[in-house]
Amino acid sequence: MDAAAKPRTTRIQVQKRELILDAALDVFSTNGFRGSTIDQIADAAGMSKPNLLYYFKSKEDIHTTLIERLLETWLAPLHEIDDIGDPMTELRAYIRRKLEMARDYPRESRLFANEILQGAPRIMPLLEDQLKSLVDEKAHIIKGWMRDGKIAQTDPRHLIFAIWATTQHYADFDVQVRAVLGPDRGGDGRFDDAARFLEQLFLEGLRP
Structure with missing residues (x-):
């Protein structure tokens, strides 16, 4: 079928997909x-299994x-x-941004942690390609700051891991x-407390 002839996704279909993804x-x-x-x-989304499978072909499809x-949000x-x-x-x-994500996206964080604990069978290519390339790029930036004497010498990748x-x-x-x-x-103030502590922990340790 020609690309121009493909049926358009309706607003209702978009809403149904989002409902399924949120439930999943x-x-x-x-x-x-x-x-x-x-x-x-399907139960969590309030729809029948056949209806769900109209939008996603499998559990794997939803999870992927x-x-x-x-990963797009996380990175x-x-x-x-x-x-x-x-x-x-x-x-x-x-x-600060990483703590905001911990506060605002706890379900996503647990989803990612569960996948990693299982050995990342469904996302290993993304980790070895997209994630590794980005960490390598930022590690290069951190090394540049060290060469310029702007921060103390450390292992940039382990800094990111920490x-x-x-x-x-x-x-x-x-x-x-x-x-x-x-x-x-x-309460909610725990994230502000955590931010102040982690800034002190990391930034004071990195001062040249």
Whole structure:
């Protein structure tokens, strides 16, 4: 069929796909890929299984769509690190953006963590290509800051890993964080507290 002759996607179809993806995000982030079924996703979306399969051909299709979207969103803060910016300002902004994502996208964070814990069977090519290329690019920028004496010598990739680990903790282990902080400190302000601490932890350690 000629591309121009393909039927247009209607607004209702777009809305249905988004409804399915949102329901699937709940199911996958709770049960993981292996523990989730099409029936569970259909129930969460409030539609029949045949209706769901009109929009997505399989559980794998839904999961792949979610992961591809997630990686685009997840990597956006790393893309924004600018080589001509002040290193401390750039890294402080990166830490803040990653914590904002932990606050605003906890389901996506758990979805990604579940996939990684299973050995990344469905996204390994993306990790080895897209993610690795971006980290290599930003590691080169960080090394440039070190050569110029703007920040202390360190391993740039492990610095990025450490920022990922500490910021994403507030999404993946949110229940634990709130329980340990208690009712007085476990509210929304915990992210501001975390940002101040992580900025001190990382930025003071990187001062030349």
